[in-house]
Amino acid sequence: MGETGWKSAVSSGINSGTEAAARFGGDPVTLEKAEKSFPVRINSYYLSLIGSSTDPLGRQVVPSGMEAGDTSGTGDPLAEDADSPVPHLVHRYPDRVLLLVTYQCAVYCRFCTRRRAVGRTPTPTAGDMDRAISYISNHGEIRDVIVSGGDPLMLSDSTLGSLLSRIRAIPHVEIIRVDSRIPCVLPSRITPELCTELRKHHPLYFNTHFNHPRELTPESIRACEMLADSGIPVGNQTVLLKGVNNDPETMKKLVQGLLAARVKPYYLYQCDPVSGAGHFLTTIQEGLDIISALRGYTSGMAVPAYVIDAPGGGGKVQVIPPDIIEITDERVVFRNYAGRVFTYIQPGPAGK
Ligand SMILES: *Cc1c(COP(=O)(O)O)cnc(C)c1O
Numbered sequence: 001m002g003e004t005g006w007k008s009a010v011s012s013g014i015n016s017g018t019e020a021a022a023r024f025g026g027d028p029v030t031l032e033k034a035e036k037s038f039p040v041r042i043n044s045y046y047l048s049l050i051g052s053s054t055d056p057l058g059r060q061v062v063p064s065g066m067e068a069g070d071t072s073g074t075g076d077p078l079a080e081d082a083d084s085p086v087p088h089l090v091h092r093y094p095d096r097v098l099l100l101v102t103y104q105c106a107v108y109c110r111f112c113t114r115r116r117a118v119g120r121t122p123t124p125t126a127g128d129m130d131r132a133i134s135y136i137s138n139h140g141e142i143r144d145v146i147v148s149g150g151d152p153l154m155l156s157d158s159t160l161g162s163l164l165s166r167i168r169a170i171p172h173v174e175i176i177r178v179d180s181r182i183p184c185v186l187p188s189r190i191t192p193e194l195c196t197e198l199r200k201h202h203p204l205y206f207n208t209h210f211n212h213p214r215e216l217t218p219e220s221i222r223a224c225e226m227l228a229d230s231g232i233p234v235g236n237q238t239v240l241l242k243g244v245n246n247d248p249e250t251m252k253k254l255v256q257g258l259l260a261a262r263v264k265p266y267y268l269y270q271c272d273p274v275s276g277a278g279h280f281l282t283t284i285q286e287g288l289d290i291i292s293a294l295r296g297y298t299s300g301m302a303v304p305a306y307v308i309d310a311p312g313g314g315g316k317v318q319v320i321p322p323d324i325i326e327i328t329d330e331r332v333v334f335r336n337y338a339g340r341v342f343t344y345i346q347p348g349p350a351g352k
Contacts, residue, residue, distance in 0.1 A: 006189040010106055013043040017063050024053035024062050034063035037276050039119035041108045046185045049214065056212045056244045061107045064279065072278035075116045079313035088124045089132040092315055096144035099132055100124070101163060103150040106186040111241060111280045113272040113309075118150055133166050136173065143174040153182040153189050157197050164201040176201055179237075181209040187223035195230040207235040207266060211245050213253040221261040228262040235266035238304065240287050241280045242271075248293035255294065255302040265304035267316075272309055284308070284319060292321045296337020 014020050017031035017040055034040075042050070042061045053062040083092040090098040103114075103121040112118050124132075136142050145167050152160060167176055178198065182189045183206075198204055206227050210216065227234050236258050238245065245251055255265045270287055271280050287306050294303045307316040325341065326333040332344045 009045050010043045013047050016040055020063050030065040031063045033068035037068050038115045039108050043106050043186055046107050059243050060109055066279045067276040070276045070278045073273035073275040077272045077274050077311050078309050086131050086135045097142055098146045098148050100149050101152045102154050104154040105151040111277040113274050137170050140172045145173055146177045148179040151180050153180045157194050161197040168201045175203050177205045179207045183208045183223040184210045184215050184220050187219040190223035190226050195226050199230040206232045207237055209237050211238050213257050216257040224261045224263050234263045236263050237267045239269045239271055240282055242282045246282045246286050248290050251290050259302050268304040268306045270308040288321045
Protein backbone atom coordinates (compact mmCIF):
# COMPACT_ATOMS: atom_id res chain seq x y z
CA MET A 1 0.00 0.00 0.00
CA GLY A 2 1.41 3.43 -0.94
CA GLU A 3 0.33 6.90 0.20
CA THR A 4 -3.20 6.60 -1.15
CA GLY A 5 -3.77 3.36 0.78
CA TRP A 6 -3.26 4.77 4.25
CA LYS A 7 -5.07 8.00 3.41
CA SER A 8 -8.14 6.11 2.29
CA ALA A 9 -8.00 4.00 5.50
CA VAL A 10 -8.33 7.30 7.41
CA SER A 11 -11.17 8.77 5.35
CA SER A 12 -13.16 5.54 5.06
CA GLY A 13 -13.33 4.85 8.79
CA ILE A 14 -15.58 6.49 11.38
CA ASN A 15 -15.25 10.26 11.51
CA SER A 16 -18.19 11.49 13.62
CA GLY A 17 -20.26 10.82 16.72
CA THR A 18 -23.27 9.97 14.53
CA GLU A 19 -21.33 7.31 12.62
CA ALA A 20 -19.99 5.91 15.90
CA ALA A 21 -23.55 5.64 17.28
CA ALA A 22 -24.74 3.92 14.10
CA ARG A 23 -21.94 1.36 14.26
CA PHE A 24 -21.63 0.71 17.99
CA GLY A 25 -25.00 1.78 19.42
CA GLY A 26 -25.43 4.59 21.93
CA ASP A 27 -27.37 7.82 21.80
CA PRO A 28 -26.39 9.86 18.71
CA VAL A 29 -27.13 13.16 20.50
CA THR A 30 -24.80 12.31 23.40
CA LEU A 31 -22.08 11.07 21.07
CA GLU A 32 -22.36 14.24 18.99
CA LYS A 33 -21.78 16.18 22.23
CA ALA A 34 -18.71 14.03 22.90
CA GLU A 35 -17.53 14.80 19.37
CA LYS A 36 -17.92 18.54 20.08
CA SER A 37 -15.64 18.13 23.10
CA PHE A 38 -13.07 16.18 21.01
CA PRO A 39 -13.22 15.04 17.36
CA VAL A 40 -13.86 11.40 16.45
CA ARG A 41 -11.64 9.38 14.14
CA ILE A 42 -11.32 5.61 13.92
CA ASN A 43 -9.55 4.62 10.71
CA SER A 44 -10.74 1.48 8.93
CA TYR A 45 -7.72 -0.62 10.03
CA TYR A 46 -8.15 0.07 13.76
CA LEU A 47 -11.94 -0.22 13.34
CA SER A 48 -11.46 -3.76 12.03
CA LEU A 49 -9.86 -4.76 15.37
CA ILE A 50 -12.73 -3.51 17.54
CA GLY A 51 -15.46 -5.88 18.76
CA SER A 52 -17.58 -3.42 20.76
CA SER A 53 -17.42 0.11 22.14
CA THR A 54 -16.50 -1.24 25.57
CA ASP A 55 -13.84 -3.78 24.65
CA PRO A 56 -10.25 -2.68 25.39
CA LEU A 57 -9.73 -1.30 21.87
CA GLY A 58 -13.21 0.18 21.48
CA ARG A 59 -12.93 2.04 24.77
CA GLN A 60 -9.81 3.84 23.54
CA VAL A 61 -11.35 5.41 20.43
CA VAL A 62 -15.17 5.13 20.43
CA PRO A 63 -16.61 8.33 21.95
CA SER A 64 -18.37 7.84 25.28
CA GLY A 65 -21.39 9.54 26.77
CA MET A 66 -19.23 10.21 29.83
CA GLU A 67 -16.99 12.70 27.99
CA ALA A 68 -19.12 15.78 27.52
CA GLY A 69 -20.40 15.82 31.12
CA ASP A 70 -17.02 15.16 32.73
CA THR A 71 -16.33 17.83 35.36
CA SER A 72 -13.00 16.36 36.49
CA GLY A 73 -9.58 17.45 35.34
CA THR A 74 -8.49 20.47 33.32
CA GLY A 75 -7.95 21.36 29.67
CA ASP A 76 -4.15 21.52 29.83
CA PRO A 77 -3.24 19.32 32.81
CA LEU A 78 0.50 19.43 32.17
CA ALA A 79 0.48 23.23 31.70
CA GLU A 80 2.28 22.79 28.38
CA ASP A 81 1.04 26.11 27.07
CA ALA A 82 2.94 27.88 29.88
CA ASP A 83 6.20 26.21 28.76
CA SER A 84 5.78 27.12 25.10
CA PRO A 85 8.25 29.87 24.15
CA VAL A 86 7.08 29.83 20.51
CA PRO A 87 3.92 28.23 19.10
CA HIS A 88 4.04 24.43 18.59
CA LEU A 89 7.13 23.94 20.77
CA VAL A 90 7.28 22.88 24.45
CA HIS A 91 10.55 23.53 26.29
CA ARG A 92 10.27 22.21 29.83
CA TYR A 93 13.48 20.29 30.51
CA PRO A 94 17.00 21.72 30.26
CA ASP A 95 18.23 19.90 27.14
CA ARG A 96 15.25 18.71 25.11
CA VAL A 97 12.10 20.01 23.47
CA LEU A 98 8.84 18.71 22.05
CA LEU A 99 8.07 19.95 18.55
CA LEU A 100 4.40 19.59 17.60
CA VAL A 101 4.40 19.28 13.82
CA THR A 102 0.71 18.47 13.21
CA TYR A 103 -2.48 18.07 15.23
CA GLN A 104 -3.92 15.30 13.04
CA CYS A 105 -3.85 11.63 14.09
CA ALA A 106 -4.88 8.35 12.52
CA VAL A 107 -7.25 7.75 15.46
CA TYR A 108 -8.36 10.17 18.17
CA CYS A 109 -7.68 8.48 21.50
CA ARG A 110 -10.39 9.53 23.93
CA PHE A 111 -7.85 9.90 26.77
CA CYS A 112 -5.62 12.29 24.79
CA THR A 113 -3.71 14.70 27.01
CA ARG A 114 -3.82 17.32 24.20
CA ARG A 115 -7.60 17.17 23.69
CA ARG A 116 -7.53 20.97 23.77
CA ALA A 117 -5.67 21.09 20.46
CA VAL A 118 -5.53 17.72 18.70
CA GLY A 119 -7.86 17.26 15.72
CA ARG A 120 -8.80 20.95 15.73
CA THR A 121 -5.70 23.11 15.53
CA PRO A 122 -4.74 23.66 11.89
CA THR A 123 -1.48 22.04 10.81
CA PRO A 124 1.36 24.48 11.56
CA THR A 125 2.42 26.49 8.52
CA ALA A 126 5.92 26.53 7.05
CA GLY A 127 6.36 29.93 8.75
CA ASP A 128 5.35 28.44 12.14
CA MET A 129 7.91 25.67 11.70
CA ASP A 130 10.57 28.23 10.65
CA ARG A 131 10.07 30.04 13.96
CA ALA A 132 10.16 26.85 16.03
CA ILE A 133 13.29 25.61 14.25
CA SER A 134 14.98 29.01 14.72
CA TYR A 135 14.27 28.72 18.45
CA ILE A 136 16.04 25.35 18.50
CA SER A 137 18.96 26.78 16.46
CA ASN A 138 19.27 29.70 18.87
CA HIS A 139 19.32 27.50 21.99
CA GLY A 140 22.61 25.64 22.10
CA GLU A 141 21.51 23.65 25.15
CA ILE A 142 18.93 21.68 23.12
CA ARG A 143 20.50 18.34 22.21
CA ASP A 144 17.34 16.21 21.84
CA VAL A 145 14.30 17.10 19.70
CA ILE A 146 11.13 15.05 20.07
CA VAL A 147 8.98 15.32 16.95
CA SER A 148 5.42 14.83 18.13
CA GLY A 149 1.92 16.21 17.63
CA GLY A 150 -0.74 15.00 16.84
CA ASP A 151 0.94 12.22 14.96
CA PRO A 152 3.96 13.29 12.90
CA LEU A 153 3.46 10.40 10.47
CA MET A 154 0.26 12.08 9.26
CA LEU A 155 2.60 14.36 7.32
CA SER A 156 3.74 13.18 3.89
CA ASP A 157 7.18 11.57 3.60
CA SER A 158 8.54 14.67 1.88
CA THR A 159 7.18 17.19 4.42
CA LEU A 160 8.38 15.10 7.35
CA GLY A 161 11.71 14.43 5.63
CA SER A 162 12.40 18.10 5.05
CA LEU A 163 11.57 18.96 8.68
CA LEU A 164 13.90 16.20 9.89
CA SER A 165 16.68 17.44 7.58
CA ARG A 166 16.38 20.94 8.98
CA ILE A 167 16.54 19.68 12.57
CA ARG A 168 19.46 17.39 11.74
CA ALA A 169 21.35 20.34 10.22
CA ILE A 170 21.48 22.10 13.63
CA PRO A 171 24.95 21.26 14.99
CA HIS A 172 24.01 21.02 18.70
CA VAL A 173 21.07 18.63 18.12
CA GLU A 174 22.48 15.19 18.93
CA ILE A 175 19.40 12.99 18.72
CA ILE A 176 15.98 13.17 17.12
CA ARG A 177 13.02 11.20 18.40
CA VAL A 178 9.83 10.59 16.42
CA ASP A 179 6.82 9.87 18.65
CA SER A 180 3.96 8.24 16.73
CA ARG A 181 1.11 5.86 17.42
CA ILE A 182 0.90 4.93 13.74
CA PRO A 183 2.78 1.58 13.86
CA CYS A 184 0.00 0.44 16.24
CA VAL A 185 -3.06 2.13 14.76
CA LEU A 186 -2.29 2.36 11.01
CA PRO A 187 0.64 0.06 10.24
CA SER A 188 0.26 0.36 6.44
CA ARG A 189 1.70 3.90 6.82
CA ILE A 190 5.09 2.32 7.68
CA THR A 191 6.32 1.84 4.11
CA PRO A 192 9.80 1.04 2.78
CA GLU A 193 9.86 4.62 1.40
CA LEU A 194 9.15 6.08 4.84
CA CYS A 195 11.86 3.90 6.40
CA THR A 196 14.34 5.05 3.75
CA GLU A 197 13.51 8.65 4.63
CA LEU A 198 13.75 8.16 8.42
CA ARG A 199 17.09 6.37 8.30
CA LYS A 200 18.71 9.38 6.61
CA HIS A 201 18.50 11.27 9.90
CA HIS A 202 20.28 8.99 12.36
CA PRO A 203 20.75 8.91 15.29
CA LEU A 204 16.95 8.74 15.25
CA TYR A 205 14.82 7.00 17.86
CA PHE A 206 11.16 6.09 17.55
CA ASN A 207 8.64 5.82 20.37
CA THR A 208 5.29 4.29 19.59
CA HIS A 209 2.16 3.71 21.69
CA PHE A 210 0.55 0.30 22.20
CA ASN A 211 -1.88 -0.12 25.09
CA HIS A 212 -3.21 -3.66 24.74
CA PRO A 213 -1.86 -7.03 23.53
CA ARG A 214 -4.67 -7.31 20.95
CA GLU A 215 -3.08 -4.36 19.16
CA LEU A 216 -0.07 -6.58 18.40
CA THR A 217 -1.31 -7.91 15.06
CA PRO A 218 0.84 -9.38 12.25
CA GLU A 219 0.57 -5.99 10.50
CA SER A 220 1.58 -3.84 13.50
CA ILE A 221 4.41 -6.22 14.45
CA ARG A 222 5.69 -6.04 10.86
CA ALA A 223 5.60 -2.21 10.99
CA CYS A 224 7.76 -2.22 14.17
CA GLU A 225 10.17 -4.71 12.61
CA MET A 226 10.55 -2.56 9.49
CA LEU A 227 11.59 0.38 11.68
CA ALA A 228 13.98 -1.81 13.69
CA ASP A 229 15.44 -3.20 10.44
CA SER A 230 16.16 0.41 9.46
CA GLY A 231 18.46 0.69 12.47
CA ILE A 232 15.92 2.70 14.45
CA PRO A 233 15.62 1.76 18.14
CA VAL A 234 11.88 1.50 18.84
CA GLY A 235 10.40 2.14 22.29
CA ASN A 236 6.84 2.09 23.54
CA GLN A 237 4.87 4.41 25.78
CA THR A 238 1.69 2.95 27.29
CA VAL A 239 -0.99 4.86 29.14
CA LEU A 240 -2.50 3.07 32.14
CA LEU A 241 -6.24 3.05 31.37
CA LYS A 242 -9.15 1.75 33.38
CA GLY A 243 -11.03 -0.95 31.49
CA VAL A 244 -8.22 -1.27 28.94
CA ASN A 245 -5.01 -2.45 30.55
CA ASN A 246 -5.26 -1.94 34.32
CA ASP A 247 -4.51 -5.51 35.28
CA PRO A 248 -1.17 -7.27 35.65
CA GLU A 249 -1.88 -10.17 33.26
CA THR A 250 -2.86 -7.88 30.36
CA MET A 251 0.17 -5.68 30.97
CA LYS A 252 2.51 -8.67 31.12
CA LYS A 253 1.22 -9.99 27.79
CA LEU A 254 1.60 -6.54 26.27
CA VAL A 255 5.19 -5.91 27.39
CA GLN A 256 6.34 -9.41 26.50
CA GLY A 257 4.69 -9.14 23.07
CA LEU A 258 6.37 -5.78 22.50
CA LEU A 259 9.84 -7.15 23.28
CA ALA A 260 9.19 -10.05 20.91
CA ALA A 261 8.42 -7.43 18.24
CA ARG A 262 11.80 -5.76 19.08
CA VAL A 263 10.11 -2.85 20.86
CA LYS A 264 11.44 -1.83 24.28
CA PRO A 265 8.74 -0.82 26.79
CA TYR A 266 9.91 2.67 27.84
CA TYR A 267 7.22 4.42 29.89
CA LEU A 268 3.97 3.42 31.55
CA TYR A 269 2.13 6.70 32.10
CA GLN A 270 -0.37 7.40 34.80
CA CYS A 271 -3.33 8.81 32.82
CA ASP A 272 -3.34 12.61 32.91
CA PRO A 273 -6.33 14.31 34.58
CA VAL A 274 -7.63 15.88 31.37
CA SER A 275 -11.28 16.99 31.22
CA GLY A 276 -13.36 14.46 29.30
CA ALA A 277 -11.18 11.48 30.20
CA GLY A 278 -12.04 11.07 33.90
CA HIS A 279 -13.53 7.62 33.24
CA PHE A 280 -10.07 6.29 32.28
CA LEU A 281 -8.32 7.17 35.55
CA THR A 282 -6.96 4.45 37.82
CA THR A 283 -5.43 4.78 41.25
CA ILE A 284 -1.65 5.01 41.49
CA GLN A 285 -1.71 1.91 43.69
CA GLU A 286 -2.98 -0.06 40.67
CA GLY A 287 0.02 1.10 38.67
CA LEU A 288 2.43 0.19 41.48
CA ASP A 289 0.82 -3.26 41.77
CA ILE A 290 1.29 -3.81 38.03
CA ILE A 291 4.98 -2.89 38.24
CA SER A 292 5.38 -5.21 41.25
CA ALA A 293 3.77 -8.02 39.25
CA LEU A 294 6.26 -7.51 36.40
CA ARG A 295 9.57 -6.87 38.15
CA GLY A 296 11.45 -10.08 38.74
CA TYR A 297 8.67 -12.14 37.23
CA THR A 298 9.57 -11.31 33.63
CA SER A 299 12.54 -9.94 31.63
CA GLY A 300 13.85 -6.75 33.17
CA MET A 301 13.91 -5.35 29.63
CA ALA A 302 10.14 -5.74 29.47
CA VAL A 303 9.46 -3.55 32.51
CA PRO A 304 8.70 0.10 31.68
CA ALA A 305 9.30 3.01 34.05
CA TYR A 306 5.98 3.98 35.64
CA VAL A 307 5.72 7.78 35.58
CA ILE A 308 3.29 10.45 36.63
CA ASP A 309 3.53 13.62 34.59
CA ALA A 310 3.15 16.07 37.46
CA PRO A 311 -0.04 18.13 37.00
CA GLY A 312 0.80 21.80 36.60
CA GLY A 313 3.99 21.24 34.65
CA GLY A 314 6.43 19.57 37.04
CA GLY A 315 7.53 17.04 34.46
CA LYS A 316 7.68 13.27 34.75
CA VAL A 317 8.18 11.70 38.15
CA GLN A 318 9.00 8.01 38.34
CA VAL A 319 7.12 6.12 41.02
CA ILE A 320 8.64 2.84 42.18
CA PRO A 321 7.26 0.23 44.56
CA PRO A 322 9.44 0.53 47.66
CA ASP A 323 12.17 -2.12 48.04
CA ILE A 324 14.29 -0.55 50.77
CA ILE A 325 13.22 -1.28 54.33
CA GLU A 326 16.13 0.31 56.18
CA ILE A 327 19.22 2.22 55.12
CA THR A 328 22.05 3.15 57.48
CA ASP A 329 25.80 3.84 57.05
CA GLU A 330 26.40 0.18 57.91
CA ARG A 331 23.76 -1.69 55.99
CA VAL A 332 20.80 -1.65 53.63
CA VAL A 333 17.89 -3.99 54.28
CA PHE A 334 15.63 -4.61 51.32
CA ARG A 335 12.99 -6.90 49.92
CA ASN A 336 13.40 -8.83 46.65
CA TYR A 337 10.62 -9.22 44.06
CA ALA A 338 9.15 -12.23 45.86
CA GLY A 339 9.06 -10.49 49.25
CA ARG A 340 12.14 -12.13 50.83
CA VAL A 341 14.30 -9.86 52.96
CA PHE A 342 18.06 -9.47 52.39
CA THR A 343 20.83 -7.33 53.87
CA TYR A 344 23.69 -5.68 52.03
CA ILE A 345 26.63 -4.64 54.25
CA GLN A 346 27.90 -1.21 53.23
CA PRO A 347 31.63 -0.70 52.71
CA GLY A 348 33.28 0.65 55.88
CA PRO A 349 35.01 4.06 55.89
CA ALA A 350 38.56 3.93 54.38
CA GLY A 351 41.19 2.51 56.73
CA LYS A 352 38.73 0.96 59.14
C1 LIG B 1 7.94 13.62 28.14
C2 LIG B 1 8.50 14.91 27.72
C3 LIG B 1 9.82 14.99 27.23
C4 LIG B 1 10.72 13.77 27.10
O1 LIG B 1 11.00 13.23 28.34
P1 LIG B 1 12.02 11.99 28.47
O2 LIG B 1 11.91 11.60 29.91
O3 LIG B 1 13.36 12.51 28.08
O4 LIG B 1 11.53 10.93 27.53
C5 LIG B 1 10.29 16.23 26.86
N1 LIG B 1 9.53 17.33 26.98
C6 LIG B 1 8.28 17.30 27.47
C7 LIG B 1 7.51 18.55 27.60
C8 LIG B 1 7.72 16.08 27.85
O5 LIG B 1 6.46 16.03 28.31
